[in-house]
Amino acid sequence: MEPIIEARHLSHTYVDGQNQEMTALKDINLSIMPGEFIAIIGTNGSGKSTLARHFNALLTPTEGKCLVGGLDTSVEANLWPVRQTVGMVFQNPDNQIVAAIVEEDVAFGLENIGVPGPEIRPRVEAALETVGMTAYAKHAPHRLSGGQKQRIAIAGVLALEPKCIVFDEPTAMLDPKGRKDIVETVLKLNKEKQITIIYITHKMEEAILADRIIAMNQGHIEMEGTPKEVFTQVDRIRKLGLECPLAAEVANALQKGGHKLPPILTHEELCQALCPSK
Amino acid sequence: MLTEITLGQYYPGESVVHHLDPRTKILGVLFYMVMVFLANSPLSYGLLIAFLIAATALAKLPPGLLLKSIKPLWIIILLTLVLHFFTDPGEVLWHWKVFTITKEGIIMGIKMSLRLVLLLLVSSLMTFTTSPIVLTDGIESLLRPFKRVGVPAHELAMMMTIALRFIPTLLEETDRIMKAQMSRGADFSSGNIVQRAKNLLPILIPLFISSFRRADELALAMEARCYHGGEGRTRMHELVYQKRDGAAAFILVLLFAVLVFLRWGMPA
């Protein structure tokens, strides 16, 4: 199978107003297969957002290449196909909703790519249905809760029927209920619609849901593997300035104390390992 | 508080007038304004007023709602009336020291203030029965033919849409910043005008900074959703003229014909 996203020796250097150079990404090599659920973790400023913005050509590599569905994102003619293939959901739900009515906002992307008027409505309705916001089609976005706004933003991306969606800390501004709704929606998109997910987060409980975790540090990929492979290396994760899920930390401490335990990520697994009878 | 401010003065409803195409209403209002300046006899003014009353009744607006829209401008209306009363030359009806009232003055005063009132009422009728969002669609569609001569129809409409979307959000934010500054001892309600204006700075600066950040993020989000200006863009709701728009146009043209006849067609 062809990878849906491929980074080859990708580097990115920002040049700011005073001609100061800042290398945010260094020689990234990465392949993402269709249907994968990838979580990207890393401290502030480690380059997660910069990397994510290469995947739908909001940024282009200053060195190396980024291929989306086999198309080079640096080629001007590939811009719109690339952005239709990879959608993007941002952190602040308020600042990505354009229209003053929910359904008009969901239609925004479709109007941009010139879908004929009569075909737009069914796609808007389907997208709202998927995120469970059908009842709010005619509402004003500013009256909705943060979690609801974020689901509208997801619907707006979903309406374009992308093969892949990049989420850049979508739950950072939400309360626990809103966070749960978004995580459930993301899982649903991945499992039911086979949409490739790239999920940037600082919350390790969310990261462990992924098939593969990429841990970034100072512009390069420091660790890569399944959640088990990554989070059982508690000391290495700590050195990156990150935390492991609580259960993994407890298991690690117990292992250091001489207990024999299998690799552990979740509370359930920890309970199971400690009291097998339950 | 601040967030309770509603945008425009839309009065939701399901009447025929509400459902008229926004383009019909905009053009209709412009046409009506022309007619207001065409009218020159009591009968023609009577017809214009009758049309307005009929349209208001058809729109099922509560009586008095429309009259309220005169309120902000009542001083100007009164001033028009009084100035004409006392300054127009003509047949003197009443005289006291430097003050004279003439017959022509009275007629002109009433005519001018009536025109003002009619202009106000007819535009309010439109804004009461059309939501700002629909109005934006109408304006965009009407301006589209003028794109070739450089009118940025789509850009204007997009600006209005974003403004409508973000004004409530920014009001909320202003409220929050005000409360934050008040909790640090800021005082917005005392002092003279200069002091009060100065006191607003701690609100305006954070508001500006956050607006720029919002604009930046919004631009990125729009680009990510394939926005590239008005070219090749379609709309979910294409505006389509209905039979009722034809009917409205017919009535307006009829009114126009009668007014033209009353002005030029009648033997003096």
Ligand SMILES: Nc1ncnc2c1ncn2[C@@H]1O[C@H](COP(=O)(O)OP(=O)(O)OP(=O)(O)O)[C@@H](O)[C@H]1O
């Ligand atoms: N527009 C820009 N101009 C210059 N430097 C930038 C720009 N955007 C980001 N950077 C720098 O690039 C580095 C990586 O930033 P990036 O936003 O990708 O980090 P991040 O991992 O997403 O962090 P966070 O967790 O805070 O979102 C940072 O050091 C940042 O200061």
Ligand SMILES: [Mg+2]
């Ligand atoms: Mg970031």
